[in-house]
Amino acid sequence: MSDETRLEDEDVMLADAPAEEARPDDRIDDERMDEENTLKPEFVRAVEDALEEGDEQAVYDLVEPLHPADIADLFELVTKDDRAPLAAAITDLMSGDVIAELNDYVREDMMEALPAEAVAQIAEQLDTDDAVQLIEDLDEEDQQAVLAELDAEDRIAIQSALAYPEETAGRLMSREFVAVPEAMTVGDLIDFLRDGRDLPAEFLEVFVVDERHHPVGTCQLSWILRTPRSIPLGDVMKRDQTLIPAMLDQEEVALMFQKYALISAAVVDDSGRLVGQMTVDDVVHIISEEAGEDALLMSGAGEGDINEPIREAYSSRVRWLVANLGTALVASLIIAAFGAAIEKLVALAVLMPIVASIGGNAGTQTMAVTVRAIATNQLTRSNTRRILWREMRVALLNGVTVALLVGVATALIFTPQLGAVIALAMTINVVIAGSAGVLVPVAFDRLDQDPAVASSVFVTMITDSMGFFAFLGLAVASGIVA
Incomplete structure (x- = not known):
């Protein structure tokens, strides 16, 4: 079968693949959310009442349909004393996505209340950058206890991230990315991606590296899907790319994404080796954080977080x-x-x-x-x-x-x-x-x-x-x- 025919067959397979049906639970009905897409006071009071009565099943039934980000919001809206019982009532809903969305102070309080092995189990569900954010605010003794509970691969990745200063690209970057050698063809790359071993759950582009693991170009997935299998990656990849030094401050990273309209970018160490990537969703958080921080610092109000002790x-x-x-x-x-x-x-x-x-x-x-x-x-x-x-x-x-x-x-x-x-x-x-x-x-x-x-x-x-x-x-x- 020719490369072009195989590509056409692949396109048909993609086109015929059934789209995932939207579930009714993807968005919460008006009984829980107001017109501003925030949890209604009546709903929050219902959860608090169920917690006060000790009715964990009622709590679970109320919270189960919520999006992870809305569950994180709920933890901020209930009183500090209700947070631990709430977490206990919805244990299997406390996914990594919920933990990643929690306010820093709320997450820190909850993590300090949990044993080290429980924190380690949560960290293992998260991407490395989110796991680092979870662990970095703990006391040194608690950090070491949690790290000791992790498997060797996760522990090394998190320790490597913690070695970088706070608010730098090295601390914030994701260590899950796809990097392949330039000698590959498009067909080789497609086969490699379909094999699926040790690949991130989601990625936007593929980094092409040389024998020293230095990034030499990038390939967007849309290019790969539209290119015949026989074409070398060197002929289709984009060689002009923006590289982010691992020691660069997060504010400078955000400016680079804004200036060059980036979706993702490679992060390199001092020797130029590819060590991670920054993606636009990370940068959105940085921009929001820096904007709020500057406004508060101008008034001398510190961090200005309503959950701050x-x-x-x-x-x-x-x-x-x-x-x-x-x-x-x-x-x-x-x-x-x-x-x-x-x-x-x-x-x-x-x-x-x-x-x-x-x-x-x-x-x-x-x-x-x-x-x-x-x-x-x-x-x-x-x-x-x-x-x-x-x-x-x-x-x-x-x-x-x-x-x-x-x-x-x-x-x-x-x-x-x-x-x-x-x-x-x-x-x-x-x-x-x-x-x-x-x-x-x-x-x-x-x-x-x-x-x-x-x-x-x-x-x-x-x-x-x-x-x-x-x-x-x-x-x-x-x-x-x-």
Whole structure:
């Protein structure tokens, strides 16, 4: 039989294969899920009531139709005391998919409550990257106990992943991938894939490697299915590929996927050997995690997870509040220095919050733009001055616009001279705010610190202090206060 005929026969077999029928349980009816695709409060209360009554069968019947991701959500929605009984009631539903979807803190609490052999059994159900995520948060002693319960192959793979720093490609990558030599033909590859031994359950493309196990190209499955069997892989594979160093930070990995529109990419070690792959589903989690992390760090709220223990939440937040107290004292000292002037003209005290508020908002706007630009590599060392000059011009336009409005209103209510003073002070403060909104995050970045880490605390200090100083200083210098 010719290669082309065999290919046609294979296509017919694929076309005639019955499609898997959608089961009614694939999506939950309206009794459990609301219009936003989240579990209804009534359903959660029904589960909690069944747990309180000790009716494990009722709990199982309620939870069994749920998707693994929805079961993970349920664990977050019930109280902490109900999580262990819930897990006991639905033991055979606690698949690797459920564990992988659990919130980090919820999963950590549950794993610490289980014996090492039980955690090891769960880890063996998971892909290596998910198993690593399960084990990495445990105490060192618990980690070693769980690793000792694993078979040698899984233990070596997980230990290898844990050897990489957190939030790097080496720690997050999947070690299940398909790699074949370039000497293969398409037909050889199809036969190899159909043999199915030691292959991942799901994969999007095949990596082609040389004798040193260095990746030299990739073949998408769609290309393989449409290519005659006799064609060498070297003639059909895509040689131009994006390789991810194992030590690369996860945020940089996400940027590479976004920039080059990747579905999957090979991860290589320092010698260039293929050691794993990153896939788009991993990157979606990274993007979501980094976006939320930056937004919370900008406010000094730490991780901001509602499942975070109270002591950790307190520790992560209070230090920035204390820092904010210190920066607020700077503004207070400036006000105190002009105390006599404020006593003589009460209007200064009335108008000061306006100057500080507008400056703070302007600084926050610029800071948000800057942090995003740094995170997406739009702002680098080569264009920092240009971006700074751009934001200063934007700030000047904004400052003049708002200053005219406030100045005219102040002139009508109080005096024209005071209106001119507050207009000039506000323009100065908004321009300073625009500069600070760029320079503070850039300074964090140059110091190899996350630019989102509580930048708002320092930007607020600068805008408040400079706003008060400009307004009160100009008021005294202009002779308004005799």
